[in-house]
Amino acid sequence: MPQSKNSIRLAADLQSDSIVDGPGLRIVIWTQGCGHNCKGCQNPQTWDFKGGALVPIDMVLEAIDEVDYNTGVTFSGGDPMYQPDACNKIAEYCKEKGYNIWVYTGFTFEEIMEMSKKKPIYKKFLQNIDVLVDGKYVERKRDLNLLFRGSSNQRLIDVPKTLKYKEIELFDEEKYLEEDKLQRPKTYI
Ligand code: SF4
Numbered sequence: 001m002p003q004s005k006n007s008i009r010l011a012a013d014l015q016s017d018s019i020v021d022g023p024g025l026r027i028v029i030w031t032q033g034c035g036h037n038c039k040g041c042q043n044p045q046t047w048d049f050k051g052g053a054l055v056p057i058d059m060v061l062e063a064i065d066e067v068d069y070n071t072g073v074t075f076s077g078g079d080p081m082y083q084p085d086a087c088n089k090i091a092e093y094c095k096e097k098g099y100n101i102w103v104y105t106g107f108t109f110e111e112i113m114e115m116s117k118k119k120p121i122y123k124k125f126l127q128n129i130d131v132l133v134d135g136k137y138v139e140r141k142r143d144l145n146l147l148f149r150g151s152s153n154q155r156l157i158d159v160p161k162t163l164k165y166k167e168i169e170l171f172d173e174e175k176y177l178e179e180d181k182l183q184r185p186k187t188y189i
Contacts, residue, residue, distance in 0.1 A: 005086075006056055007054045007056050007057060007086065008055055008086035008087070009032040009051075009052050009083065010030055010031060010032055010054075010060075011046040011051070011052040011077060011078050012052075013030075013063075014029060014060065014067075015027065015030065016067045021076060021148065022100070022148060023071075023072060023176060024070070024072050024100075025069065025071060025072075026070055026071070026073060026074050027064060027067055027073045027074070028074045028075075029060065029074070029076070029090065030076055030077060030078065031075060031078040031079065031080045032046055032049070032052030033047070033077070033079065033083070034078045034079040034082065035047070035049075035079070036107075038106065038136045038137040038138070040137060041137055042150075043077070043078070046077050046078035052078075057089050064090075064094065070099070071100060072100040072101070073094045073101055074102040075087055075091070076104040079106050079107070080103055081103075081105045081107050081112060081115075084122050087125060088121060088124055088125040088128060091125060091128040092128055095128050100130050101128060101130050102131045102133065102148075105132065105135075106135065106136045108134050108135050109132055109162065112134075126159055130159060130160065131157060131158060131171050132155075132157045132159050133149050133157075135153050136153070136154075138152075138153050147173050147177070155168070158171045
C-alpha cells in the first residue's frame with residue numbers, strides 16, 4: 001500500500017498492556033522508521049523507513065476503541081516524529097477520549113521546535129502530548145535506575161507546561177513515585 005495521509009507505518013501491532021512506557025496501563029503504538037542510529041538501540045528492526053507495515057489510521061483507531069481499561073497511550077518506535085501527521089491524528093483522537101499521551105523520540109524538544117518552523121504539524125503534535133521523552137539513547141549514559149528512559153541525557157518533559165512557560169519543565173517524577181506507591185496494594189508476608 002503506498003504511503004498516504006490516511007495511513008501510518010507501524011513496526012508491530014498495537015500493544016495494550018504496557019506498564020513500562022509511562023504511568024499506568026498503556027497502549028503502545030510502535031511506529032516504524034528511525035534515522036538516529038543510536039548505538040545499543042534495542043529495536044534496530046524499526047529503523048528501516050520501508051519496513052514494518054502500512055496500516056490505515058482508521059484501523060488503528062478501531063483497535064484503540066477495543067481497549068477500554070487503559071489510561072494512557074504511548075508512541076514509540078522507531079521514532080514517531082518521522083510521521084507527525086499520522087501520529088497527530090491518532091493523538092488527537094486519543095486526547096478526545098481522555099487518554100494521557102506520552103511520546104518517545106530521538107530528537108530533542110528544542111530540535112522539534114526548530115522543525116516546527118518549517119512544518120507547523122510538529123507544534124500541533126506537541127500540543128497533544130503530555131510527556132515527551134526526548135533525545136537519542138546514549139549507551140555510555142545508560143542507567144537502569146532511570147524512570148521510563150534508558151540514558152541520563154534523555155528528559156521526561158512536561159509538554160503543556162513547557163509550551164506555556166516557554167522553558168523546559170520536567171515531569172514531576174517524585175510526585176509520580178509517591179502516588180504510584182500509594183496506589184500499589186500492600187503485601188502481607
Ligand atoms: S531513537 Fe530510539 S529507535 Fe531510534 S535508534 Fe535511537 S534508540 Fe533506536
